[in-house]
Amino acid sequence: MKNVGEARVTPTGTPQEELATGERSTRNRVARSILDHGPSTVADLAGRLGLTQAAVRRHLDALVADDVVEAREQRVYGARTRGRPAKVFALTDCGRDAFDQSYDKLAADALRFIQERFGGDEAVVAFARARIAEQATGYREAIEAAAPDQRTQALAKALSADGYAATARSAPVGEQLCQHHCPVAHVAEKFPQLCEAETEIFSQLLGTHVQRLATIAHGDGVCTTYIPKISPTADHPADPSTDHAPDIASASTAGRNPA
Incomplete structure (x- = not known):
């Protein structure tokens, strides 16, 4: 299992490491927001975290690649409106394990x-x-x-x-x-x-x-x-x-x- 937001960094003190650390921190925030609020759209996450939707999509792509989150079709309760339901992102079992310290x-x-x-x-x-x-x-x-x-x-x-x-x-x-x-x-x-x-x-x-x-x-x-x-x-x-x-x-x- 990969850690949430795992990133490759170069030796301590380099600009590349600082960039990677910031990316990992933001990625963790994205995953944590999904944990706290449940399956979320890109727009939901951008609004809660104060990020652009493009930035959220970039972090979600990385989290999907690491098997931390997965894309799902949003459930619609009651009458469906026209158009495809918005895609939501939910934690996988692997993603939950990253937060879950239960034995x-x-x-x-x-x-x-x-x-x-x-x-x-x-x-x-x-x-x-x-x-x-x-x-x-x-x-x-x-x-x-x-x-x-x-x-x-x-x-x-x-x-x-x-x-x-x-x-x-x-x-x-x-x-x-x-x-x-x-x-x-x-x-x-x-x-x-x-x-x-x-x-x-x-x-x-x-x-x-x-x-x-x-x-x-x-x-x-x-x-x-x-x-x-x-x-x-x-x-x-x-x-x-x-x-x-x-x-x-x-x-x-x-x-x-x-x-």
Whole structure:
């Protein structure tokens, strides 16, 4: 695997090295922007980074050559407009690895050991729920401190602090929570129980049914969770440590794209 923005430089102190170092730094910024915001067009990246579109295309060409990003056709939700959809650039698995410092193989081996020695899939589910419940302590505090109409935003901010690069945006009759990075994506690919437990905890924290639409572990560019408009009476999200969570109709498809 090549490092993000790997560049050949000449001996220290030469103008060529300074140029290459600057190029590598900018290339890293381009890749990081895609990590933080999800699949992006050239125009998106140019606007966020203050670069010309020509400069962005040059860096993207290098990142594509290094197998850090790949070009995709932009997904269009709802009615398509005339013309071809804009091309977007997303991180490849190799590109995510450049940012991901998780011990994926060790974690997968540990979960496989739990599965084989301590109760099969039920043991993995129990581990996944315990893990996310512990993480969710901070998420619950953030949500309870937020106004009812700001809870999804508060959850996104708390998730971002844990490395998920999350955002919240309006959707028809609700909101979408988007996680542009998943530190455990490779493990979740083998053990979707991690995604299912996360979906359950989101429902408990927000006090409403949620639906997982897509996941990075399944090969999608972003983990996307649909959150219907929350009733004004849901002033106190459920405590994820309790056993009385709302029914999760989408739990069986969490970690998979139902499309």
